[in-house]
Amino acid sequence: MADSELRLFDTTVGKKAVMAISGVLLLGFVFSHMVGNLLIFKGQEAMDAYALGLRELLGGMGIWVARLGLISAVVAHVWSAIALKKQNSDARPVGYRQIAHQKSTAASRSMFYGGITILLYIVYHIAHLTFGVTAPGEFVDGAVYARVVASFQIEWIAAVYLVAQVCLGMHLYHGAWSFMQSLGLSHPRFNHYRNMFAVGFAMVTSLGFAIVPIAVYAGVVK
Numbered sequence: 001m002a003d004s005e006l007r008l009f010d011t012t013v014g015k016k017a018v019m020a021i022s023g024v025l026l027l028g029f030v031f032s033h034m035v036g037n038l039l040i041f042k043g044q045e046a047m048d049a050y051a052l053g054l055r056e057l058l059g060g061m062g063i064w065v066a067r068l069g070l071i072s073a074v075v076a077h078v079w080s081a082i083a084l085k086k087q088n089s090d091a092r093p094v095g096y097r098q099i100a101h102q103k104s105t106a107a108s109r110s111m112f113y114g115g116i117t118i119l120l121y122i123v124y125h126i127a128h129l130t131f132g133v134t135a136p137g138e139f140v141d142g143a144v145y146a147r148v149v150a151s152f153q154i155e156w157i158a159a160v161y162l163v164a165q166v167c168l169g170m171h172l173y174h175g176a177w178s179f180m181q182s183l184g185l186s187h188p189r190f191n192h193y194r195n196m197f198a199v200g201f202a203m204v205t206s207l208g209f210a211i212v213p214i215a216v217y218a219g220v221v222k
């Protein structure tokens with residue numbers, strides 16, 4: 001096949017664009033989810049009302065539209081990650097080129113395995129807080145605040161969440177840094193601001209999530 005006949009998604013640029021656009025949607029989701037979780041500091045009523053409000057959005061349709069969007073973004077993100085990884089290993093550079101590419105390969109490798117860890121965490125997290133798997137006590141539908149508080153009093157559950165936030169923070173940092181590059185929006189003059197944005201976004205989001213198990217475990221939220 002001639003180069004001009006390549007379809008966009010077959011190219012590295014196309015796959016990186018899919019990864020970047022789905023990544024930006026996921027950045028938006030994690031940030032708003034983190035802000036929503038902070039309602040735990042306002043108390044049980046505020047948090048449970050928020051969770052219920054999400055479920056009742058657009059007469060119950062809203063949450064499914066959001067879930068569908070979220071699942072599509074995750075599938076697109078994982079698909080492009082696997083496709084890019086396969087492409088890299090198929091065309092493994094040799095000789096001096098290997099040295100030149102070492103740094104970016106190490107970063108993308110840690111993104112790939114970090115991403116798998118986050119995916120496993122999300123599976124556990126939904127089983128845990130949406131369906132009550134490993135949450136102590138009886139499952140009461142809609143009692144989100146009570147489930148979160150009872151869970152994070154248990155050391156190993158709080159620890160799983162904290163470790164996940166470390167992985168998430170690193171993934172968000174690299175993702176927030178590289179999506180602009182993938183979309184052709186980078187310029188050496190602005191790289192300093194890009195880095196500041198990536199560090200700030202990753203720190204605020206992962207610390208915003210982490211403060212919930214920490215506050216519960218420390219007994220600040222009961």
Ligand code: HEM
Pocket residue numbers: 030033037051052067118122125126129130144148161168209210212213
């Ligand atoms: C301390 C950190 C976190 C807390 C306390 C938390 C809390 C919650 C709660 C309470 C729910 C269930 C709401 C309900 O059943 O009504 C939920 C669902 C969910 N969370 Fe988290 N979350 C945390 C971190 C994360 C992270 C880091 C991600 C993604 C990277 C994430 C992704 C999700 C997803 C995808 C759902 C399912 C949404 C749905 O379809 O209902 N969460 N979270």
